Amino acid sequence: MNMFSEYLALPKDSPQHRFFREELWLGGSAHVCRYYLSIILERDFFAASDDEFLKAVQEYVVAKTCPDAIQFCCTQYHLQFVEPFLKREWEIAEGSSARRRITKQQKGLILLLKHPDWTDEQIREAVQTTNKQMKRWSTYNAARAAQKHYKNGIKGWC
Numbered sequence: 001m002n003m004f005s006e007y008l009a010l011p012k013d014s015p016q017h018r019f020f021r022e023e024l025w026l027g028g029s030a031h032v033c034r035y036y037l038s039i040i041l042e043r044d045f046f047a048a049s050d051d052e053f054l055k056a057v058q059e060y061v062v063a064k065t066c067p068d069a070i071q072f073c074c075t076q077y078h079l080q081f082v083e084p085f086l087k088r089e090w091e092i093a094e095g096s097s098a099r100r101r102i103t104k105q106q107k108g109l110i111l112l113l114k115h116p117d118w119t120d121e122q123i124r125e126a127v128q129t130t131n132k133q134m135k136r137w138s139t140y141n142a143a144r145a146a147q148k149h150y151k152n153g154i155k156g157w158c
Contacts, residue, residue: 004031004046008038012094029079033057036086040093050076057082061113064089068116071150072143081143084109104129105137112143120144 007020024031034045034053037060045053057073061082072081084106104127111123118126124134134140 002046004034005044008035008044008046029083030076033079033083033086036083036090039090040086057086060089061085065113066116069113071116071147072113074146074150078146080139081109081146082113085113104133105140108134108137108140109143112140112147116147 004020007017010017010020012018021035024035037043037053037056038045041056041060043056045056048056054073054076057079058070061069061073065085072078084102087106088102088110107127108123108129111118111126115122120131120134124131
């Protein structure tokens, strides 16, 4: 069993598990998403291969959003686009209120997963923000770029 699996197996209210959860961001979206999906699906994805984990992310995201959401979870790089969605799902699985404060960019990313065909204007209106603010959303804009690459079939992107 690897170190991450050992921490994951600890009681969730233990100081070691809490520390592990709070410091996962240091490993990037891949580690954070492995944690969220492990809790949601009650399976240790730290012990799974990258391919098994990515397939599980794709299946979960598509089942909970829409088939076209697959374009936002093609590779490990793309996990940054689904992280806010998985965080919300994790909060619900843990019994936390889904009313916790999230950023407008995170709301935009979640809406993009659920409605990939929406325009930026539709998402902007739903999130209640300005065009100027949306232009500053680096992760959201990267997701939109990934979407364009996916639709254009750029080789090696997915």
